[in-house]
Amino acid sequence: MTWQRRHVLATDDWSKEEIELVLDQSNAMLEVLARPIRRTPALRGRTVVLFFAEASTRTRISFELAAKALSADTSIITASGSSIEKGETLLDTVRTLQALGADIVVMRHSAAGAPYFVAERIASAVINAGDGWHAHPTQGLLDALTLRTALGDLSGKRIVVVGDVLHSRVARSDIHTLVPLGATITLCGPPTLMPSAWRCGQLPAGVTFDEDADRALDGADAVIALRLQRERMDAGLLPSLREYALTWGLTEARVARMRPAAPVLHPGPMNEGIEIDAAVAHGPRSLIERQVTNGVAVRMALLHLLAGTPAVEVAA
């Protein structure tokens, strides 16, 4: 198949073939990352603007390393210390990005849908690096790559996603990437941190909800722990972090309920001792460091694919 997309905004409308193409390309990029010189000239002369209106360290650095491994020039715009702090509107920022000659804009924004707004008004390709609670497509793809490498074909595999699903763009992107590959997802976590429709049984195809962590993990093929944001407690959605850790935290005993050697993933940064125990995070099942490397490879694959898609004139 030929890659046709100009933007990567979410994987919710992607075909299985498109997802597999990106994963296969990512494997080729992993080989580049294993070379003595981790740099190829593929995107020489291209400019990748990293527009991070919401704080992020790992995703930003991952994209930056990916762009550099392809020899692209990178510029970084963050909210703090930029004119966004002075009240510049998103549209003005977008016009500036265009004027800067960005070939690809990688953007993170606290507002769901912001990358769509930008993509409609800019000639550059746009990659969503996380928008509000909506989507984080590169995380979904790197989780899929990590799981596919560990488990082989994902069809019929049951993946548990445990934690704060309600506020998690990672959970949504994992669903939209893993389900087309044939996996089923068991969501698990406090009902207060589950979208109400999902909690009430109106779940997307291939997805189930089980409040009980032990039951959800029984016989599972893998688990993805989500980061618990401490501010959720202030909002009254959780009684205490300790209770959360006891009920839904990944302990050694709990992960042992899965299939032998079933892997453990976490998008990071981790709250060790809350959603995941240190012994699990750094134990033999953990693929958390592998996810970091795979993240760079997935982002390289997407940058390269988008750079090969002809640009279309868009009125800004």
Place this chain on the structure above:
Amino acid sequence: MTVLLGADDIRRAIARIAHEIVERSGDPHGIALVGIRSRGDVLAARLRDAVRRHEGVELPLGALDITLYRDDLTRIGHAPIVRTTEISFPVDDRIVVLVDDVLFTGRTIRAAMDALVDYGRPRAIRLAVLVDRGHRELPIRADHVGKNVPTRPRDDVRVHFVEVDGRDEVELVKAAPGVGAPGSGEVAV
């Protein structure tokens, strides 16, 4: 359409190139073969088999994908597919023989040399091709050639190998009269 090389011609050309590669360096130890995907890698594997048969030496074999080193990303109009490069031996201080099916503009070989030096510093890089069809756009020549074929720039030279295409044959498809002009800058990849 003209058949340039049949199965027997291809077999003989490969046997001769294998001899030449060893003869040129005197000692097969220290030589490695790296085929350029996709068909150069098939040819490189056959050269390795031929050297093993004649010399009893197993040359290290690698496969190189040059997609990330192409100079025409903006010109081809769609995203090119990257395949895995497999070079599992150190290239430092070795004589690396790059292997490709057809030598045309030389741009593929330029990209392959750039890719190869990212793996280390070979003692020398040599080039073996099954067909040299002329029309170089870069100062590159092959050290070992199966057959030199005069072509026009818009002609098409198609190499088929049993391993990927089910038969061994090289054919020349002539461009329609009047189509194209010399130096049209096309890249054969």
